[in-house]
Amino acid sequence: MAFLKEALKQLFQKPATLKYPYEKLTVPKDFRGRPIWDMKKCIGCGLCSNVCPSGAIEMIGKGLEAEINHYVDRCMFCGQCAEICPENAIRMSEEYELADFDRSKMLHEYKKHS
Amino acid sequence: MSHGSIIKVPFGPQHPALKEPENFLFEVDGEIVVDVKPRLGYNHRGIEKAFELRTYIQNIYLAERICGICSDAHTTCYTQAIEELLNVELPPRARYIRVVIAELERIHSHALWVGIAAHEIGFDTLFMYVWRDRERVLDLFEMISGNRIHYAMNTIGGVRRDIHAAMVPKIIKGLDFFEERLRFYLDVVKTEQTILKRTAGVGILKPRDAVNLCAVGPTLRASGIRNDVRSDDPYAAYDEIPFSVITHDDCDVLSRLLVRCEEMLESIEIIRYALDSMPEGIIRVQVPKKVPQGEVVSRVEAPRGELIHYAKSNGTTKPERYKVRSPTLANIPALCKMLLGGYVADIPIVLAGIDPCFACMDRMAFVDIKQNKKWVWTMQQLRRKYAKE
Amino acid sequence: MGLDYAAVKKEVRKRMTAETIVSLIRILVFPGAMFLFALAFFYEWVDRKFFARLQNRYGPLHTGPHGILQPLADFLKLLSKEDITPHASDRLVFALAPVLYLALPLTTLFVIPVLDPTSFIAFEGDLIFVLFAFTLIIITVFLAGWSSINRFSTIGSMRAVLQMLGYEIPMGLVTVGTAIAVRSLSISRIVEWQSLHFWLILLQPLGFAIFTVCLLAELQFVPFDIPEAETEIVAGWRTEFSGRKLALLRLGKDLELVLASALIASLYLGGPQQFWLIPPIVIFLVKTTFAVMLLSLLRAVFARFRIDQMLSGMWKYLLPLATLQIILIQAGLGG
Numbered sequence: 001m002a003f004l005k006e007a008l009k010q011l012f013q014k015p016a017t018l019k020y021p022y023e024k025l026t027v028p029k030d031f032r033g034r035p036i037w038d039m040k041k042c043i044g045c046g047l048c049s050n051v052c053p054s055g056a057i058e059m060i061g062k063g064l065e066a067e068i069n070h071y072v073d074r075c076m077f078c079g080q081c082a083e084i085c086p087e088n089a090i091r092m093s094e095e096y097e098l099a100d101f102d103r104s105k106m107l108h109e110y111k112k113h114s
Numbered sequence: 115m116s117h118g119s120i121i122k123v124p125f126g127p128q129h130p131a132l133k134e135p136e137n138f139l140f141e142v143d144g145e146i147v148v149d150v151k152p153r154l155g156y157n158h159r160g161i162e163k164a165f166e167l168r169t170y171i172q173n174i175y176l177a178e179r180i181c182g183i184c185s186d187a188h189t190t191c192y193t194q195a196i197e198e199l200l201n202v203e204l205p206p207r208a209r210y211i212r213v214v215i216a217e218l219e220r221i222h223s224h225a226l227w228v229g230i231a232a233h234e235i236g237f238d239t240l241f242m243y244v245w246r247d248r249e250r251v252l253d254l255f256e257m258i259s260g261n262r263i264h265y266a267m268n269t270i271g272g273v274r275r276d277i278h279a280a281m282v283p284k285i286i287k288g289l290d291f292f293e294e295r296l297r298f299y300l301d302v303v304k305t306e307q308t309i310l311k312r313t314a315g316v317g318i319l320k321p322r323d324a325v326n327l328c329a330v331g332p333t334l335r336a337s338g339i340r341n342d343v344r345s346d347d348p349y350a351a352y353d354e355i356p357f358s359v360i361t362h363d364d365c366d367v368l369s370r371l372l373v374r375c376e377e378m379l380e381s382i383e384i385i386r387y388a389l390d391s392m393p394e395g396i397i398r399v400q401v402p403k404k405v406p407q408g409e410v411v412s413r414v415e416a417p418r419g420e421l422i423h424y425a426k427s428n429g430t431t432k433p434e435r436y437k438v439r440s441p442t443l444a445n446i447p448a449l450c451k452m453l454l455g456g457y458v459a460d461i462p463i464v465l466a467g468i469d470p471c472f473a474c475m476d477r478m479a480f481v482d483i484k485q486n487k488k489w490v491w492t493m494q495q496l497r498r499k500y501a502k503e
Numbered sequence: 504m505g506l507d508y509a510a511v512k513k514e515v516r517k518r519m520t521a522e523t524i525v526s527l528i529r530i531l532v533f534p535g536a537m538f539l540f541a542l543a544f545f546y547e548w549v550d551r552k553f554f555a556r557l558q559n560r561y562g563p564l565h566t567g568p569h570g571i572l573q574p575l576a577d578f579l580k581l582l583s584k585e586d587i588t589p590h591a592s593d594r595l596v597f598a599l600a601p602v603l604y605l606a607l608p609l610t611t612l613f614v615i616p617v618l619d620p621t622s623f624i625a626f627e628g629d630l631i632f633v634l635f636a637f638t639l640i641i642i643t644v645f646l647a648g649w650s651s652i653n654r655f656s657t658i659g660s661m662r663a664v665l666q667m668l669g670y671e672i673p674m675g676l677v678t679v680g681t682a683i684a685v686r687s688l689s690i691s692r693i694v695e696w697q698s699l700h701f702w703l704i705l706l707q708p709l710g711f712a713i714f715t716v717c718l719l720a721e722l723q724f725v726p727f728d729i730p731e732a733e734t735e736i737v738a739g740w741r742t743e744f745s746g747r748k749l750a751l752l753r754l755g756k757d758l759e760l761v762l763a764s765a766l767i768a769s770l771y772l773g774g775p776q777q778f779w780l781i782p783p784i785v786i787f788l789v790k791t792t793f794a795v796m797l798l799s800l801l802r803a804v805f806a807r808f809r810i811d812q813m814l815s816g817m818w819k820y821l822l823p824l825a826t827l828q829i830i831l832i833q834a835g836l837g838g
Contacts, residue, residue, distance in 0.1 A: 002298075002301065003240075003804055004804050006243075008557075008800075010556065010559045013559065015555075015556070015560045016246045016249075016559045016560060019561075027256070028260075031260050032259075032260035032266075051171055053172035054175075076179075076264075077261065078264075078266050080171065080175070083274065121658075123654050124654075129737065142658075145811070235807055236725050236726070236732065237805070238558065238725075242558040243558070243559065246559060308726055308805045308808065309806050312806055312807070458658065459729070459810065
């Protein structure tokens with residue numbers, strides 16, 4: 001009978017479902033979303049590209065002129081690249097709504113600005 | 115109900131009762147199960163080979179993805195194995211944080227299981243309620259580790275993120291809320307007539323059979339055997355935290371349900387103790403990239419039972435051989451024993467009773483390079499070779 | 504001198520055509536088939552919404568205001584899907600079973616009062632006709648599963664027939680109990696009697712409880728959804744049906760829900776009666792919606808029984824209680 005009371009009580013409470021996409025939750029601090037490179041700090045060491053477990057990071061060139069290609073559809077958001085970067089150039093952002101119909105949108109290119 | 119005609123009913127690989135693909139061929143006489151032949155391996159992904167191709171750091175994330183629900187157990191087991199090979203000592207704070215995460219994972223995994231078990235017996239309302247309350251635990255994970263599943267907290271030499279002092283009151287509040295809901299569900303399970311009718315006396319596994327067929331985890335503890343890696347062979351900080359091993363003597367699905375619910379309560383106590391007495395200090399130590407030659411076996415108590423990892427290193431940055439024996443594999447022979455003689459209607463709940471995680475389990479293909487032969491061991495062959503009836 | 508046969512024939516034909524047209528409208532549109540289909544979709548929505556709210560979630564939400572068009576959307580979607588008939592199945596029975604499953608509750612609904620205290624077709628003994636229709640529905644379920652040849656369907660049909668053996672007798676007993684109180688076997692008379700005296704639920708509460716439990720079993724709602732237990736035998740007797748046939752099966756199930764709630768409303772809650780200025784049909788809708796919500800509530804708070812537990816429970820508890828109800832009525836305690 002306790003269960004019956006519990007069930008009837010739910011009738012008067014707001015449903016627990018979130019009406020996504022009209023209502024969205026805010027993500028907490030230090031959420032592991034899409035990694036973003038700050039090319040001003042990047043020194044082109046290649047550590048992020050070597051350590052990535054799924055091969056989602058491609059470094060083009062070497063040294064201070066290097067560019068980064070990040071494939072979001074391969075990324076598993078583990079944060080190992082951000083951890084190992086010696087210059088703290090990689091930040092795990094809050095973006096998680098990354099799905100798309102277009103495969104080419106999955107590639108994020110980070111080029112050097114002079 | 116039986117007219118001497120036996121129907122073969124296949125369960126899987128796609129079936130609403132199974133959350134993951136596996137095949138069980140039941141021979142059914144009316145409503146009674148007379149034989150069951152499992153065929154495993156639908157989730158085989160070649161993970162053990164993949165381990166050999168990646169560096170030790172990359173393998174942490176591969177180990178994590180062996181299973182979504184018990185991901186932390188796999189990373190704990192893996193990092194423990196490699197730390198043993200490297201002969202590093204973990205800082206005390208890291209050991210306590212590992213305990214907190216492991217127990218939070220146990221809570222979320224058992225809560226998920228209670229919901230699934232309720233769904234299997236047709237009790238959708240309880241399923242919805244439990245999963246709604248489990249969301250609080252997942253929110254705690256998101257706050258601590260940045261992700262709800264695949265927390266990636268462990269690394270070789272410690273943990274990657276700290277549990278800051280600001281997080282602790284939120285964790286305690288979440289645990290208090292969950293404990294109150296848990297006590298309500300425990301009360302429901304013990305008193306609701308329809309649940310009792312479907313789970314009491316169903317899927318019996320006698321203690322002798324449980325030991326002979328090498329059952330592990332809550333399945334074993336529900337048959338009265340006091341066996342838990344956390345107390346038999348302590349790892350992380352379990353030797354410093356007092357807790358009790360939960361057993362029940364009825365050997366049926368109801369016992370397994372009660373063992374898991376009470377283990378959740380016990381986990382909440384462990385987390386409170388660990389947060390209270392967490393030592394200060396660093397959370398990780400630096401480790402070299404190359405691991406010296408050696409072999410190691412490491413085991414942890416995953417939510418489903420005893421999880422064993424074996425690693426063989428040869429001085430390079432990649433392991434030479436890695437083997438995973440997950441608890442569900444150990445429970446399959448016991449499962450077959452439980453199903454014989456029961457009703458067809460009981461199959462889903464008994465299957466769910468061992469908390470199957472076939473993603474963890476499928477590593478059954480054997481390849482013999484010398485003889486250039488490969489084969490898959492069927493359950494019959496295993497049973498003939500190893501089971502002592 | 505004598506009759507003008509041509510004029511008489513013309514007059515008769517004119518009257519018959521007018522009457523025929525009116526009858527056709529009454530059968531096909533209101534309060535006939537179209538109205539009943541709309542009612543079926545409405546009650547499916549009430550059931551899903553109430554069930555969802557009990558589980559702390561929304562239920563259908565975006566199709567139409569508050570999701571009220573969701574059952575219609577599901578029906579139309581199913582009509583547009585591929586209709587696969589298994590190679591080894593008994594084609595004729597397989598194709599006819601959904602049609603029968605739809606037609607039986609529809610026909611039976613004509614004897615239940617909807618618009619006024621007297622139904623569209625009323626005759627002495629229509630209560631027995633309704634019970635007979637319930638049995639026919641289960642036979643249709645059996646044929647549907649049996650002709651599918653699929654293992655899961657076979658188990659589902661066997662379970663459906665076994666379940667029928669459990670609830671048929673208590674249900675028959677308590678409905679006849681209401682007839683005994685009223686001294687008539689016509690549902691319309693029972694409704695009329697209740698408007699003159701009291702609602703039968705006040706006089707026969709035990710009968711009401713037993714009737715509701717048996718209706719749960721007839722509708723295959725939890726705790727008695729054993730023939731179509733999703734987690735055990737995929738979809739039971741319904742496994743092989745897809746596309747149009749599945750659409751008809753679902754509509755048939757909704758019509759059964761209308762039938763069940765209309766029966767509860769007519770036999771125990773007084774049926775459509777004028778209440779001050781509110782027309783009887785609105786009263787009927789209110790009472791049947793209450794009945795649907797009661798069935799939804801019972802569906803939400805129990806787990807599923809096993810077939811042997813259901814049968815033993817029915818025969819050990821429900822049948823003696825139903826007999827007790829009849830004894831009470833005979834002793835003058837039930838009207």
